[in-house]
Amino acid sequence: MKVLVPVKRVIDYNVKARVKADQTGVDLANVKMSMNPFDEIAVEEAVRLKEGKEHHAAGTISEIVVVSIGVQQAQETIRTALAMGADRGILIQSDADLEPLAVAKLLAAVVAEEKPDLVLMGKQSIDGDNNAVGQMLAALLDWPQATFASKIEIAGGKATVTREVDGGLQTLAATLPAVVTVDLRLNTPRYASLPNIMKAKKKEIAMKAVADYGVDTAPRLKVVKVTAPATRSAGIKVADAAELVSKLKTAGAL
Amino acid sequence: MAVLVIADHDGSAVRDTTNKTVTAALALGGDVDVLVVGKDAKSAADTAGKITGVRKVLLAESGELGHHLAEAVATTVVALADGYDAVLSPATMDGKNFMPRIAAKLDVAPISDIVEVVSADTFVRPIYAGNALETIQSSDAKKVITVRPTAFNAAAEGGSASVETVTGSDAGKASFVGEEMVKSDRPDLGAAKIVVSGGRALGSAEEFHAVMDPLADKLGAAVGASRAAVDAGYAPNDYQVGQTGKVVAPALYIAIGISGAIQHLAGMKDSKIIVAINKDADAPIFQVADFGIVGDYKTVVPELMSALG
Numbered sequence A: 001m002k003v004l005v006p007v008k009r010v011i012d013y014n015v016k017a018r019v020k021a022d023q024t025g026v027d028l029a030n031v032k033m034s035m036n037p038f039d040e041i042a043v044e045e046a047v048r049l050k051e052g053k054e055h056h057a058a059g060t061i062s063e064i065v066v067v068s069i070g071v072q073q074a075q076e077t078i079r080t081a082l083a084m085g086a087d088r089g090i091l092i093q094s095d096a097d098l099e100p101l102a103v104a105k106l107l108a109a110v111v112a113e114e115k116p117d118l119v120l121m122g123k124q125s126i127d128g129d130n131n132a133v134g135q136m137l138a139a140l141l142d143w144p145q146a147t148f149a150s151k152i153e154i155a156g157g158k159a160t161v162t163r164e165v166d167g168g169l170q171t172l173a174a175t176l177p178a179v180v181t182v183d184l185r186l187n188t189p190r191y192a193s194l195p196n197i198m199k200a201k202k203k204e205i206a207m208k209a210v211a212d213y214g215v216d217t218a219p220r221l222k223v224v225k226v227t228a229p230a231t232r233s234a235g236i237k238v239a240d241a242a243e244l245v246s247k248l249k250t251a252g253a254l
Numbered sequence B: 001m002a003v004l005v006i007a008d009h010d011g012s013a014v015r016d017t018t019n020k021t022v023t024a025a026l027a028l029g030g031d032v033d034v035l036v037v038g039k040d041a042k043s044a045a046d047t048a049g050k051i052t053g054v055r056k057v058l059l060a061e062s063g064e065l066g067h068h069l070a071e072a073v074a075t076t077v078v079a080l081a082d083g084y085d086a087v088l089s090p091a092t093m094d095g096k097n098f099m100p101r102i103a104a105k106l107d108v109a110p111i112s113d114i115v116e117v118v119s120a121d122t123f124v125r126p127i128y129a130g131n132a133l134e135t136i137q138s139s140d141a142k143k144v145i146t147v148r149p150t151a152f153n154a155a156a157e158g159g160s161a162s163v164e165t166v167t168g169s170d171a172g173k174a175s176f177v178g179e180e181m182v183k184s185d186r187p188d189l190g191a192a193k194i195v196v197s198g199g200r201a202l203g204s205a206e207e208f209h210a211v212m213d214p215l216a217d218k219l220g221a222a223v224g225a226s227r228a229a230v231d232a233g234y235a236p237n238d239y240q241v242g243q244t245g246k247v248v249a250p251a252l253y254i255a256i257g258i259s260g261a262i263q264h265l266a267g268m269k270d271s272k273i274i275v276a277i278n279k280d281a282d283a284p285i286f287q288v289a290d291f292g293i294v295g296d297y298k299t300v301v302p303e304l305m306s307a308l309g
């Protein structure tokens, strides 16, 4: 079985984004970039499926292909995934920030070429906060989707997925091939070891261009402006609970 | 112009997230219809008809729709989409699950989590964990939008729209296996006027409940948690407040033993009044708190309980 894992290069989750003065976007110059944290979780799960770790049968997956759409430096993101245990990578170079619909169309074209049995991906990128690509990819392929996974079991041509939903957990069974998007509780991603980082340098990354896939990636959304939200100013420290309660009563909050 | 709102409901009644989404739909202009998908959801459809401003209610029922499976919801909505210029849903976990699928089937760029309707084609949405607000204009003929409920007032009750039955799809290559729902008599986290949230400091599930539950009961509050508390198993997953969990904006938010990471702030910084209880005077949560107490929750919370009387 083969799994495809789309990974995105995004602002590091520890960095607080700042809006550019000209309101055209967020300032990413000299900002630390990393793999989208949810995508790390997807890569980790793929590697566990291959290794037969946790509840997975050994060799459930035989090949892990990672794909990223983005700038040249997204190669580093792919290398990180390769160092974690993925087998090979594909970089579809694009200097333009593509919308989820365009990303989903490109990924659908990659799926048509690679024919994976499963696409494992993040539920959300922490820059655009769209939470859309996985669901859209499943729709374009007419595959079932299982989003926000906190547990995945692969057996008998099915993915049985426990999902984090409002009110608790829902389990569903999706016939493979399927798209599964992962949530925070699925696993804790490993750090790549030095020997694995060295090994990853020899793994193949195929360099592609958006034009190679012949899909329509024209933007549908125009960014009119990007502004900073209203800031909250720090209030006061109160001495104890009694003072807190009286302040809250005065403020009408109790 | 006609707008279709996909209702959030529990089978017997619509949740107030639906009323809030109707407000956003009315801001787009034109006629607003509400679609209730489910199984045995007639009474929920009846409550949707009472929302002021709603033209009519559509009720689609099937087995798979009872579990809101994305494939069935998408097929049902796509079959209705010809009659509408925009399809809206609250940005609940359900809405986040099926709306992008609907958008892709319609070849439309979805617009997630809007907090403002500027005009019928222009919207504001938070990005980067709420550290930036993006104003975007859509050139798609149809719009597919999820709405952040906390950013809109609930449309009032008082209407009397009729309920019409439409075909509910049962198709899909995914099937429901089971669910484990957290039962609670407390108010819903998204709708509560007061939210008390606990963090990693609570240390165990037993301690979390021993500290948070009585306080919540005293205040009539909902209970939330940080990711760290949920990851550690102190609280169920749907308690998580933040960028990738629930967004809340109650009149009063009390954070107990929560440091105030960017991702947590993204889910609660629009609360009217924020209180922080933390033993570290430099914890970032104090930068957004209106009232802070520097101290150990083990002494502060019992004092708070008695001060509340």
Ligand SMILES: Cc1cc2nc3c(=O)[nH]c(=O)nc-3n(C[C@H](O)[C@H](O)[C@H](O)COP(=O)(O)OP(=O)(O)OC[C@H]3O[C@@H](n4cnc5c(N)ncnc54)[C@H](O)[C@@H]3O)c2cc1C
Pocket (backbone or CB within 6 Å): A013, A037, A038, A126, B198, B199, B200, B201, B225, B226, B227, B228, B229, B240, B241, B242, B243, B244, B245, B246, B256, B257, B258, B259, B260, B261, B262, B263, B264, B267, B277, B278, B279, B280, B283, B295, B296, B297, B298
């Ligand atoms: C992709 C991604 C998504 C995320 N999404 C979310 C999200 O949606 N929501 C979210 O909350 N987090 C999210 N996080 C995690 C976030 O970055 C923080 O790790 C998390 O919020 C920390 O939780 P915490 O404040 O409970 O724990 P900590 O940061 O460990 O803080 C514990 C606090 O308790 C205080 N404390 C300790 N003992 C006591 C005591 N006895 N009395 C009083 N105070 C005490 C400490 O001073 C400290 O400030 C996300 C992270 C990533 C990478």
Ligand SMILES: Nc1ncnc2c1ncn2[C@@H]1O[C@H](COP(=O)(O)O)[C@@H](O)[C@H]1O
Pocket (backbone or CB within 6 Å): A006, A007, A008, A009, A036, A038, A039, A067, A068, A069, A070, A100, A103, A121, A122, A123, A124, A125, A126, A128, A129, A130, A131, A132, A133, A134
């Ligand atoms: N440019 C990209 N390259 C590769 N994968 C992507 C890209 N954008 C989004 N994804 C994938 O889609 C998931 C959801 O992203 P989003 O819908 O943008 O929030 C991410 O976690 C990634 O797995």
